[in-house]
Amino acid sequence: MDKTKETKPEVFWDLTPLYTSFADPKLEADKKTLVEFCDHLLAQASALAAADSPVDACNRYLTTYNQALLLLDKLYNYGSLTYAVNTADSAALNLVEVLEGYFPKLSLAEAHFKMWLKELPDFNALLTAKELQAFHFYLNSARQSAAHTLSTAEEELFALLQNTGGNAWSKLQDQTVASLTGHFRGEDLVLSALRAKAYDQDPAVRREAYEAELACYPKMDTVSAACLNAIKGEAITAAAKRGYDSVLDMTLQKSHMDKETLQAMLTAMEESLPAFRKYFRKKAELLGHKNGLPFYDLFAPVGEVSMEYSYEQAKQYVIDNFSQFSPELGEFAAHAFAHDWIDVYPRKGKVSGAFCSEIKSLEESRIMTNFDGSLSDVYTLAHELGHGFHNYCMKGVAPVNSDSPMQLAETASIFCETIVANASLKEASPQEKVVILENDIMSTAQVIVDILSRYYFESELIEKRQNGSLSVDELKAAMIRAQKRTYGDGLDENYLHPYMWMCKPHYYSSNLNFYNFPYAFGELFAKGLYALYAKEGAGFVPKYKELLRSTGSRSTHDVLAIVGMDSHSPEFFRGSLALTIAKIEEWLKLV
Template sequence: MNQVRDKQWNLGSVRPGSHPVKDQIQDILLHIEETQSVLKHGMNADEAVDVTKGVQDLYTEAFHMDEYIICLLSVDVMDEEAQELSARSTQLQAKMDTLLLGYSQCLAHMADEDWEAFIGRREVAGSERFLKQQRRKVKDQLDPEMEKLIHALSVDGFAGWEDHYDQEYARLKVPVTDNGKTEYISFDIAYIRGMLSNDRETRMEMGEAISKVCRENEDRFASIFNHFAGFRNELYQLRGWTNPLKEMFEQNRISERSVNTMMETLHQHKSLLHRFFERKAKLIQMEKLSWYDIYAPTFTSKTTLTYEEAADIVIEQFRRFSEKLGQFAQTAFEEGWIDAEPGDSKQHGAFCASFPNAKESRVMLSFTGNYNDVVTIAHELGHAYHNSLLHEQPGFSHKVGTGLAETASTFAENLVLDAAIDMAETEEDRLSLLEMKITNGLKYTTFIPAKFEFEAAFYKKRLNGKLSAGDIVQLMEETERNWFHDSVDEVFTHNWMTIPHFFSTEKAFYNLPYTIGYLFSNGVYSLYQQDKETFPERYDQLLTRSGNHSMDELSIEFLQEELGTDFWEAAVRPLKEAVEMYLEETEKYS
């Protein structure tokens, strides 16, 4: 057994500095102002190199600071001191965005001759894509003063609505009655406790309690959602962007054609979900599933895992891929990089924070002892490993397309889950893990695409005015049914209230990148299965270069094909094979 410090992380080594965080934020703000004052149009190559170094250093410092504060707030979202720091960090990020805007304007106004000399300099090697993108996107924006004003107003506007959502969601409590005694638990704890329960009565009661809480609060959350989307729509219109998905394509570094082809392919494979749900309903002796039955295990492993056992599983499977990856995971567990202790005031979900100046990462989740938690740890450590390779690159190349950012994490999931299925000691364990693999796959190929189409439809309707809570509920019903058909008797029409990705200011349409990353990762994983001896080195190269290449470019270079129908069909194939295997092996139980 490997040494595991505990289930709470150590933030000491990633703390930005020894001075109070407030003071450090102020120092960064002063340096931003100083750098802003030296920006000028008509820079030559030498001047551009010097300015780029200064802006890149500040960019990395501000990012590191924000990640640290996110970690502070995540363990207790009601911590007033952390909330204040978060507000200051939001202001810092807005100032940094303003500096980047001015910097981009300078790049855009460089003479072509100076630009070509600058972009070929060794000092900016590895950041070429970011720099070219900054220069190019200036033509898509308003004049500099207007963009600066928008950034300033967004602190209490756009970002303010995101903060408001986070706080309101954290306050939601679900009443749970046991032996005549009622307790109020956090929304996420209730969701996990209910949706993963083996007892259908418990799932139904918890599902009804969750729905009741949602109905009681729907108007407030609808108001937040409307204002949030309204700000983004208005900004896009001011910039003259006719395609509301433009920013999403750019952030994911993937072409619109590739995404459209992917969605068409996924629509053609919706029957995988229908067949799986039909079999699952038969196995639990029901005519149809309801939304609160979707994640419930039909087959259950008899073992509850300790955190130490989870660590052993992840480290061992990572090490089977490469000694480097295994040692990385061991360091993460032993050095206190992971906060896994559940808590009522802890942020819901899971994430990985990157600390470039310390060349470390931190992972947050709530570990409850099931195998899904092990997969979550693997997923987040996949992010952390990706970070470790990017930390050796220039700061600007740390900004990876969001779809590519999910590739390493999904790859790590596959390593852990596929190995566990192969090594399962009992049929019950094997079917339980196979079911988990399928449910995870359907999340990416069906659940998330449905959310994406809901979000796109919501933004389109929002152009014509605000939607009531009832309108939003109806829209979710329609888009979910388009994917689920009649395979469930009831969909979770208030799911829009529970998904923080809908309220992300930083990343537009932030659900779909998980699907893109999952499918791209499947393509990468298939290469590994064909060549396990030499592939780990190529894998590291792919991740290292992900900060300076598009997904379409990496696909051609590493997978030797475009992101067309053939690629997406091949990427869905592992899930299709898993569903076929599950249907065959559970036939005797149905």
Template sequence: MSTYSLTWDLDRFFNGGSESTEFKAYLNELAQNLDVLNAQLDSLKVVTELPAVITTIQRVMNQVREASAFISCLQAQDVKDKKAGELRGKTTSLSAEFQAALGKFDQFLLSVDETDWNTFLNQEDQQSLRFILQERKERAAEKLSVEQESLILGLGVDGYHGWSEMYDTITGKISIPFEEDGEVKQLSIGQAANKFSNPDRNVRKTVFENWEKAWEQDGDLISQTLNHLAGFRLTTYKNRGWDEVLKEPLFINRMKQETLDTMWNVIEKYKPVFAEYLQKKASLLGLEKLSWYDLDAPLASSTSTVSYQEGAEFILENFAKFGPKMADFSRKAFEDRWIEAEDRNGKRPGGFCTSFPEKAESRIFMTYSGTASNISTLAHELGHAFHQHVMNDLEPLNQRYAMNVAETASTFAEMIVADAAVKNATSEEEKLALLEDKVQRSVALYMNIHSRFLFETSFYEERKQGMVSQSRLNELMETAQKTAYLDSLDTYHPTFWASKLHFHITGVPFYNFPYTFGYLFSLGIYAKALEEGQGFEEKYIALLRDTGRMTVEDLAEKHLGVDLTQPEFWEKALLLSVQDVHDFLEMTK
């Protein structure tokens, strides 16, 4: 059996980390290729010249992704790496320049008359990019002139993205004091978050109180970043003539408002079942109601943990039961050091997977401390990496899938491992703990994520009238949580808007509902996989390969034969997690 490293290999891409001379040379090459692209776009006159331009666009796109991925990894592994922060600024500028070039490209597409456009699209060698090019042309019609859009992108480097980077700087300095073995330790945000699943309620309560104080203390600064991010977006939308705040996130996620509304309506219908679980968990813990910091509390008194090695082998064993390709790929990720999982100070919180298209590899970031939740996170991120892996041979433009379907592969992988863990439990106590881990995830996706969606919806409405104060943000957050959780909790987390990175990301506005979509969509796919067995892997791969080149409604229709604007699919998927709650309630009678 191999021994898997807890740290990743980044030298495979650029030797020397943030001091890498190779990376500096790479950024210079990227800048030169951008010059070539701009020159091509400036001289672009007829549609027959488009193929050469598209080739350059795809080359630059891959380089921008490669550079951004490398910087993300450097900043995640060491939040105090100032040099990486400087490189982030340069990469962001190059990325903005590329977006501006794409703006010129889109404006040209807009200028092509329908006859010439259809002739071009109907050529055999353009068929594979037909959806993407048509989508770009239609979206260009919704935007301002190329000069105005370029100005927005340029100002966004020091404005829009600058505020997001400011958030990263502020949170990089935050640590949570915690007394252990008679010594006060300063925990990183990631380490402190892991304490919320500690079996000792006093530990959870103490960490949470210190956690709230830390975010409250810097809340005035973080409220500035959030307000200015939202203000930048709203001003942009206003100038484009967009009335709906959700227009951009729905665009990005290639989905209809009708689909989103149907999904939330079905969830609302079944929420009382999950509120019943929360009440039952409270009574099992000897409480009248759960507090926010009790949501992840383990029910079993056992504090046993699973080593990284054991966690990895468990994942690989169960991926293999689904299909050989997913298992073989994941083994390679472990063996070739694609994963940073070490539990140490100085790392950023959370987990992610990022892809390096030039090398056709991914890197996974997390902090592993041996909990069942950690194993789920690891499986989740491997799902992301597998999704990218099966698309590596497609044109770069066809690899840009939206966040909602991005969460499909990750959640699907997580589901395989979670179900296996419950089935393989060696005792009733262990089975209950693992089943509850599954239910906790459903609560997070149906209630926590919904609270984020409700918060952002109300926050953006108030932000249209002016700046929203720190205390008001706390109020909006707590109101959203009470609504989303059907007021099932005793205390809430009012500073959640400050501690949750997702509210401060510039890439995707409303970085919330796509998680729930991906979760339920993957549950629907998982139900199909259970019906069809191992042979389903090839169909699953075919679905993943199409995620970057069609709307989610068309994707579901083609590969699953379902209509996402109707409640039937969502109900069938959601009933799988409702069954988990029923099983939990039965076991705890």
């Protein structure tokens, strides 16, 4: 395709299918209905033990619970999505905070339900009931998690305190990072715009943007450190009080993933590091560096071809190549573009990064990007649309069966990214192939090498946080240690990124911990799936859709078993990594 960059029009997502504004009468009516649902749900949960028919009582509870989740999803998406692209919108923030006030009621009802399941004499009667057949996995998981459920009063208090604790710290971090600007060549740029310059053709621009980025963090680093310490401190307390061995153990159990799977993956990732370091050193050499690659050149373009894209070009390219996998996937992407599901460009007040949010009540998704025209941005667009397709495959699935664990939530996104990356390689000229291969390797290096560094960092952070809060200097030092451990001699140790803990939002969720290794799992699982698709062709597509539909209702090990994969074996992960290692060797020969 023609890779000429065009003038950028504004492209915002359309939230009017939810509500027309914060003054929309439907919004107020739905808030009142949500209160009624929550009160009704709590009453049902409290009366479970006295019910004559456990099956009927369970069915009624799940019906109300799913209805409440759908309505909460609708309201919360409107507030949080509006806030994500304008963190100065006080009405959006107010709605989010009001809705968070309902979480304690839902948590309390859920606690009642879990304890009832735990104490129910004939639990198997629920599993044999026809009307509850679709909820077997959810019911079993809920009963197992009851072992980590506190008393009703404690659960209620914990849920209430979380709104003024972890959730509040998380919002403060969003506001902090969204407000950061760095002075670059006579103008103040938001953080996401500064970081986007890491892909610029001009080496001076890349270095100056890196220096401007690092210079802006000290303005607010003590605030971010306080947020991070508070959020991880809360996680440590929650894990201990609930009887988990550790925060990691809590994360794995909630994710329906076992330690054997995680260890098998980490083993294969660590074994692959020498190959990635070889790539980093060669890239450094090509860019004129003698002591490894400086962090500001990690994303530097390599090759004579300028790979820049307008948004319109990126859209069509994604649609065309998705359609090669299946017409349904291409039609899905075209529908998302045509119906304004995507908020595209960076602007002040908009949070950094990219994400896809499922709107279960509409059976739609909304996607936020900070598109700046790089090949990486095209891959990001495909990645987030992959999340949207995953949501699309779950149409009609009840909310309680739609909650995919972190590591499986990345499957479709990385699969779709792989479709676009492999397509671009096939049609590339020799010069373009060097660029595209390098971008592919660079992207995978982030998901394997950098993600591993983030896993090491969070592991150290949580271990040390048990003895007290970490200072800004301690957090920076821990990040540098983690980067040296994974990147090794591939990077110039004088130019690392000590503030990576501050700019990555994944560390700051009060309910998610270790949101790093799931990306690596998704990468390796998706590429393993793509290899199966390459062998099986169109016959693979129905199996793939069914797999995506099941990610919220099976364990990770069982989901992989659908396509004959063993998650406990490092060999599975080694096989996926071998695909990237082969690309590294091919690229080294070309350059």
